[in-house]
Amino acid sequence: MTVQDPYNDPVILGDDATLGPEVQVDYPGYRSTRWRVPKRPLATLPEELHRLDGPVFGEDALGPLDNDLTRQHEGEPLGERIRVSGRVLDEDGRPLRGALVEIWQANAAGRYQHEVDRHPAPLDPNFSGAGRCLTDGEGRYSFTTIRPGAYPWGNHDNAWRPAHIHFSLFGRLFTERLVTQMYFPGDPLFQYDPIFNSVRDPRSRELLVARFDLAQTQPEWALAFAWDIVMRATPVET
């Protein structure tokens, strides 16, 4: 007898708007979930533990060129120079000031400056691919970087990640903590990517995609993308 193993096939599940912004944490098409996602029901915490203040980061957490990934080395990195900016808001739409935003990404060829990345695409000696900043008084962040390339991964046959920038954010509360990925509009790889599609509500999925922003585009210098981020503090209903 053979047992059907749902993890052997790349599966893009159909849309499900009832999930809203929740990511489906046991999404079977993303194989790494299999042995890592907790299987038992989650325990609950009293309300005050959802309202704990979180850590506060100051300017001392930053280096001078941390928000410009194109100027961290002697030369300029190869690739399409871009500016990525937006606002960090809480669920009520209020700006989160002084929020630490950390990003990391592949270079223009789709290669990370990381020893585990074996993709045979060139490293760029002028690109580390990491940045950080604090949001300003209006909750704004801004990075100058290069547009990352798509890259292959071992999830299934001929699997490629759509180009993305990883984001990590700290809000005001301990529970206002978000790690996510920003994607670029119109990527032809969206429909094949189980990580992107693990957000099964199509409208929520769109919240992961930046908007091309001609108004912020700097003539003769860099294209601009705008991406606002909303931090959740309330617990998932289980």
Next chain:
Amino acid sequence: MTTPTPSQTVGPFYSIGLCRRPNDELDPDGVELSGRLLDGRDEPIRDGVVEIWDATRRKWGRSGTDGDGRFRFRVAREAGVLEAFVFARGLLRHERTRIYLRDGDDEVWAALDPARRGTLLAQADGDGLRFDIRMQGDHATVFFAH
């Protein structure tokens, strides 16, 4: 209410962005708290990140896991209980747990299944404390909705 931005996995290459500088000493004179992050086959998770928060002392720390799945902090022994998040490739959203440095005497501890709450208690290990995090299995760590 504005719709929150969905979560996505930290991925396997987070260390270039999140671990550029060490952030694991909440109390440089404190006790070592270390442990292994393990998957459902008891294999080490080599690409995980553990973040802890001593809410009383307002001290925060972060440790990536090494080739053995091990994370390491230095914390105040008096801290009692630490809040913790776990991130890893394969986790589309981070998980929340708590690390009790000594037997729990709070409301959360009292409400937990006595057969499982021991997974939240750090064990004496030489001069330090040991706290393994098991994502799945019979001895899976208790995780909390968040």
